[in-house]
Amino acid sequence: MGSYENGDSPAAAACEGGVILGVDGGTTSTVCVCLPAAMPPPEAPGAVPVLSRAIAGCSNRNSVGESAALETLEQVMAQALTMASTDHSNVVAVCLSVSGVNHPSDQQKMLDWIRNLFPGDAKFYVENDAVAALASGTMGKLHGCVLIAGTGSIAYGVTEDGKLARAAGAGPVLGDWGSGYGIAAQALTAVVKAHDGRGPQTNLTGAIIRKLEISSPDELIGWTYADPSWARIAALVPVVVSAAEDGDEVANTILRDAVQELADSVVAVVRRLALCGEDGKDQFPLVLVGGVLEGNKKWNISGEVIKCISKVFPGVHAIRPEVEPAIGAALLAWSHLLKELKLENGS
Numbered sequence: 524m525g526s527y528e529n530g531d532s533p534a535a536a537a538c539e540g541g542v543i544l545g546v547d548g549g550t551t552s553t554v555c556v557c558l559p560a561a562m563p564p565p566e567a568p569g570a571v572p573v574l575s576r577a578i579a580g581c582s583n584r585n586s587v588g589e590s591a592a593l594e595t596l597e598q599v600m601a602q603a604l605t606m607a608s609t610d611h612s613n614v615v616a617v618c619l620s621v622s623g624v625n626h627p628s629d630q631q632k633m634l635d636w637i638r639n640l641f642p643g644d645a646k647f648y649v650e651n652d653a654v655a656a657l658a659s660g661t662m663g664k665l666h667g668c669v670l671i672a673g674t675g676s677i678a679y680g681v682t683e684d685g686k687l688a689r690a691a692g693a694g695p696v697l698g699d700w701g702s703g704y705g706i707a708a709q710a711l712t713a714v715v716k717a718h719d720g721r722g723p724q725t726n727l728t729g730a731i732i733r734k735l736e737i738s739s740p741d742e743l744i745g746w747t748y749a750d751p752s753w754a755r756i757a758a759l760v761p762v763v764v765s766a767a768e769d770g771d772e773v774a775n776t777i778l779r780d781a782v783q784e785l786a787d788s789v790v791a792v793v794r795r796l797a798l799c800g801e802d803g804k805d806q807f808p809l810v811l812v813g814g815v816l817e818g819n820k821k822w823n824i825s826g827e828v829i830k831c832i833s834k835v836f837p838g839v840h841a842i843r844p845e846v847e848p849a850i851g852a853a854l855l856a857w858s859h860l861l862k863e864l865k866l867e868n869g870s
């Protein structure tokens with residue numbers, strides 16, 4: 524390998540014309556990617572020229588508090604810039620897509636904060652993390668609906684002229700029954716009801732007892748209260764899927780109800796935003812994200828959700844993203860930037 528003078532390296536050449544940062548801030552981790560601003564429109568996932576990718580811990584302000592969340596965001600962006608052999612002065616746009624940013628006042632606070640981190644006239648965009656998930660399926664185009672079903676669930680939609688709508692996503696107490704937590708909580712409830720005689724017998728009893736290495740449903744009370752974290756409960760979904768695949772009617776009913784809940788969330792958002800046109804037949808992208816929507820041997824939750832939605836809106840076009848949400852965020856910043864430049868140039 525040859526050596527390079529300062530500013531002559533391939534990395535420096537790639538950063539000429541400035542760079543864009545895309546940040547996906549979540550409860551489990553925070554990812555920042557750096558892309559060159561001067562890139563052709565990436566038509567295919569493999570065509571996105573990622574200069575660097577940095578990863579850090581939680582940046583959800585509701586989980587770790589505001590100052591820890593901001594510190595994590597600052598560090599992960601600095602690390603991505605160092606890895607791309609560039610610095611803050613070369614950044615032309617940043618999109619922060621962060622969970623826990625739900626209100627315009629959250630957005631404004633973050634915008635004020637980030638403006639002070641970067642010198643010059645870089646552009647900043649702050650979004651909820653569902654927006655980056657949508658953009659990761661549409662390659663940066665902000666139009667359509669995203670359905671996220673992991674530990675929690677949410678349907679989030681955006682129109683080309685910037686109208687937003689969401690359904691679900693308010694947490695298990697407020698009825699996200701299509702989420703991983705919702706499905707697992709229903710399964711645990713069915714086991715307890717079968718045990719005390721309030722509900723039908725189910726193979727979920729044996730399957731969950733084996734999975735949790737306990738000896739009777741009575742021990743579920745201790746297990747649940749020992750640590751009621753949502754993700755720990757939600758981790759039981761594959762057990763419910765297996766029981767349903769083996770023909771258990773209680774498990775099948777839980778999954779069918781979850782499918783209906785998820786489909787209802789999407790239908791509500793699509794209807795409120797008229798994403799499918801006046802006659803309800805226009806095509807619209809539906810980006811599907813999250814562990815619950817992974818394919819399974821026989822019980823394909825995402826396939827069933829799409830079937831339900833297409834009965835109402837036949838134009839639904841399901842997309843499984845091939846790039847990660849942080850790239851979605853960066854592509855979003857890139858398309859916003861392009862639009863603003865076009866407006867400035869009057870074209």
Ligand SMILES: Nc1ncnc2c1ncn2[C@@H]1O[C@H](COP(=O)(O)OP(=O)(O)OP(=O)(O)O)[C@@H](O)[C@H]1O
Nearest residue numbers: 673674675703704757758759760761813814815817
């Ligand atoms: N094959 C599978 N089929 C159905 N569900 C699954 C499968 N594998 C994992 N899950 C479930 O997916 C959920 C986790 O998904 P994911 O990792 O996307 O969520 P998360 O990032 O923890 O949550 P959130 O997106 O709400 O922050 C859990 O409920 C888990 O049980």
